[in-house]
Structures are given as C-alpha cells and as structure tokens.
Amino acid sequence: MKFICLAVLIISGATDSRSEQYKAVGPADPVFxxxxxxxxxxxxxxPNISVVDMRVEWIRPDLKNSLVHLYEDHEDRNTEQIESYRGRTELNHQELQTGDASLKLSSVQVSDEGRYKCFIQSKSWSDDATVDFIVEVVGRPPVITVDGFDDSGGLHLQCESEGWHPEPVLEWLDSEGVILSSETTDTHRNTDGFSVKQTITVYHSDKIHCRVKLRHHTLEAVIISSSNMFHLWRASAILFSVIVVLSGFAAVLIAVFVHEYREHNQLQNENRRIKHELELLQSQKIPKVITHLETDKVNSKTVDGDSANACLTESEHGKEIIDDETKP
Structure with a gap:
C-alpha cells in the first residue's frame, strides 16, 4: 500500500512538474x-504540444462583452461572440495539433485595434498570452500649396495630408534628402482619421519634398522652387515699390490741385458775392440821389404864377416835378 501511494505521488509530481513547463506565447512586438x-x-x-483537446479562448479585456473567439470540446462556440467579429474569426484546427492557436481575423477594421488575450486551458494547466494589435490606414497623398512670398523674399509652402491612422509623420526634405525644419505643425483627428499639416519657408531655388510616413508606408509630393520664381518676386517687389512711390507723388499732386481748386472757387464765390452786394447797393441809392438833385433844381426855380414861359406840373404821385417849358 505504501508503495502504491509513493508511486502516485511520484507520478503526480512529475505531471505537475511537466505541466509547469508549458507556456502560452504571443508576439514580442505589436502586430500591424x-x-x-x-x-x-x-x-x-x-514546448509544442497538441491543444486539440484543450480550451482556446480569444478575448478583448478592454470591452464589456469580451469574447472574440472560443474553441472548446473540439469545435468553435461563438454564440456569445462580439457582434462585430461574427464571420471574421477563424482557428486553424489542423495547426492546433502542433500547439498553434493563432487567430485569423479577416477584413480588418479600425475598431479591431486594441489588446487581445489568448487563453489556453487543459485539465492540468492553463496560461495566457497578450497580443497588441494596431490597425493602419494609409491616407491620401500629400498636397503642397504655395502661399506666396514674405517681406524678406522667402517662399511660403504648406503641405497637408488627410485620412491616416494612427498619426503619421510629415517631414520636408531638400533635393539631397536633408530634413528641413518646419515652422508650424497642425494635427487633427476626426472620423476619417488623422490629418497633418506643416508649413515651411525657403529662400533659394531647389526641389522640395513633402513626405508623409506611417511605419512602412510612405507617400510623397514634390515641388520645384525655380530661380525664376524668386526673380519674379524681386521684380514684383521693385515694381510694387515704384508704384507706391508714384502713387504717393500722385496723391500729393492731387491734394495740391484740390486745394488750389477749392481756393479758386472760394475766391470766385467771394468776388461774385461782393459784386452782387455792390449791385444791390447801387440799385437802392441812385434813385434817391436823383430825386434829391431834381428837388433842389426845382426849388432853385422861381415859381411865378404870372410867368407865361414856365409851367410846372406835379406828377400824379407827388414825388416828382416835371419842368415843362414852352417857348414862344
């Protein structure tokens, strides 16, 4: 009896010791x-052993309903599987015989991104492995926009690309592949993914590259800032300066002309006013002067009723005396 108990203990210890050697192993790096x-x-x-008779469960710990795929009793049992994974998960049953419990996920979506846990359980041991999963979305090709020159003659360039996931890296390079320092970086995230925008100023002619990178994915746009562009800017700057100077000179001439014109008009108006006042004054004073003169003339005459040669007739209104002399 003692011998049987000892044998059972030895076998049990060997089994436990062997079971402790098995381990579920996942990837060391995230899966992209x-x-x-x-x-x-x-x-x-x-070490590789068959897991055909074991329980293999894939879950997402960050979700409330965490079941992604379940294999148990030699078949898939996905009645409680997350709805968005239905019809997209698969275990290779043949690979289970070699200890491979990898999960195939079809038609990957951005919402699939996250941390997964692979749980393997036998009658004597259990273990789990973690898999970090990152979904990439390649956005639209970058677009370079010319925003014109600044006061110092630098050419402003803007590069923008949209629809990336996760956030990409945008960089400017010259024709020799040297990375250029950008001035501003603007990144936004919306339902379509990440959009990134950068601006840069160049002061010489060159081939400028705008490159957007996401791990192994790269999209690029190129613009050539030729010397003609900078010559055109210099010519435009000179022409603009000349126009400004001429415009200022013209403005001064116009101001002087307007001032002289206003003074001339004021002088003419003043002359017309004075002339009009003089005319009014003359029209009011002359009749009175004539009346007084004629009255003095009449008074100087000797009015004699017996005189046969003089006949004085008073006007109807009594204001004027008419000298009517009748000669023999």
Missing amino acids: VVAGEDVILPCSVK
Missing part, C-alpha cells in the same frame, strides 16, 4: 496590419 486586409494574431504553446 492595413485596414481591409486579413491578419494572423500569433499564439502558441511552448
């Missing part, structure tokens, strides 16, 4: 995939 493609999330048992 472009949205719309299929991906394999690695998970296996080391």
Whole structure:
C-alpha cells in the first residue's frame, strides 16, 4: 500500500512538474496590419504540444462583452461572440495539433485595434498570452500649396495630408534628402482619421519634398522652387515699390490741385458775392440821389404864377416835378 501511494505521488509530481513547463506565447512586438486586409494574431504553446483537446479562448479585456473567439470540446462556440467579429474569426484546427492557436481575423477594421488575450486551458494547466494589435490606414497623398512670398523674399509652402491612422509623420526634405525644419505643425483627428499639416519657408531655388510616413508606408509630393520664381518676386517687389512711390507723388499732386481748386472757387464765390452786394447797393441809392438833385433844381426855380414861359406840373404821385417849358 505504501508503495502504491509513493508511486502516485511520484507520478503526480512529475505531471505537475511537466505541466509547469508549458507556456502560452504571443508576439514580442505589436502586430500591424492595413485596414481591409486579413491578419494572423500569433499564439502558441511552448514546448509544442497538441491543444486539440484543450480550451482556446480569444478575448478583448478592454470591452464589456469580451469574447472574440472560443474553441472548446473540439469545435468553435461563438454564440456569445462580439457582434462585430461574427464571420471574421477563424482557428486553424489542423495547426492546433502542433500547439498553434493563432487567430485569423479577416477584413480588418479600425475598431479591431486594441489588446487581445489568448487563453489556453487543459485539465492540468492553463496560461495566457497578450497580443497588441494596431490597425493602419494609409491616407491620401500629400498636397503642397504655395502661399506666396514674405517681406524678406522667402517662399511660403504648406503641405497637408488627410485620412491616416494612427498619426503619421510629415517631414520636408531638400533635393539631397536633408530634413528641413518646419515652422508650424497642425494635427487633427476626426472620423476619417488623422490629418497633418506643416508649413515651411525657403529662400533659394531647389526641389522640395513633402513626405508623409506611417511605419512602412510612405507617400510623397514634390515641388520645384525655380530661380525664376524668386526673380519674379524681386521684380514684383521693385515694381510694387515704384508704384507706391508714384502713387504717393500722385496723391500729393492731387491734394495740391484740390486745394488750389477749392481756393479758386472760394475766391470766385467771394468776388461774385461782393459784386452782387455792390449791385444791390447801387440799385437802392441812385434813385434817391436823383430825386434829391431834381428837388433842389426845382426849388432853385422861381415859381411865378404870372410867368407865361414856365409851367410846372406835379406828377400824379407827388414825388416828382416835371419842368415843362414852352417857348414862344
């Protein structure tokens, strides 16, 4: 009896010791995939043993309903699977015999991004491995816009690209591949993903590259800032300066002309006013002078009723005396 108990203890200890050697192993680095493609999330048992008779469960710990895929009792049991994963998950049952419990996920979506846990359980041991999964979305090609020259003759360039996930890296390079320092960087995130925008100022002719990178994905746009552009700016600056000077001179001449014209008009108006007042004054004084003169003339005459040669007739209004002399 003692011998049997000892044998059982030895066998049990050997089994436990052996079971402690098995381990679920996942990838050391995050798994990347472009949205719309299929991906394999690695998970296996080391040393390799068959997991056909074991329970294999893939979950997302960050979600309330966390079940992504379940294999148990030699079949897939996905009745409680997350709705968005239905019809898109698969375990290779043949690979289970070699300890490979990797999950295939089809038609990857941005919402699939996150942390996954692969849980493997047998009757004697269990273990889990973690897989970090990142979904990439390649955005639209960058577009370079010329924003004109500044006061010092620098050419302003702006590069913008949209629809990336995760956030990409945008950089400017010259014709020799040297990275140029950008002035401003503006990054936004919306339902379409990340958009990034940068501006730069160049002061010489060159081939300028705007490059947007996301891990192994790169999109690029090129613009050539030729010397003619800078010559054109210099000519435009000179022409503008000449126009400003001429405009200032013309403004001064116009101001002087307007001032002289106003003074001339004021002088003419003043002359007309004075002339009009003189005319009014003359029209009021002359009749009175004539009346007094004629009255004095009449008074100087000797009015004699017996005189036969003089006949004085008073006007109807009594204001004027008419001397009517009748000669024999």
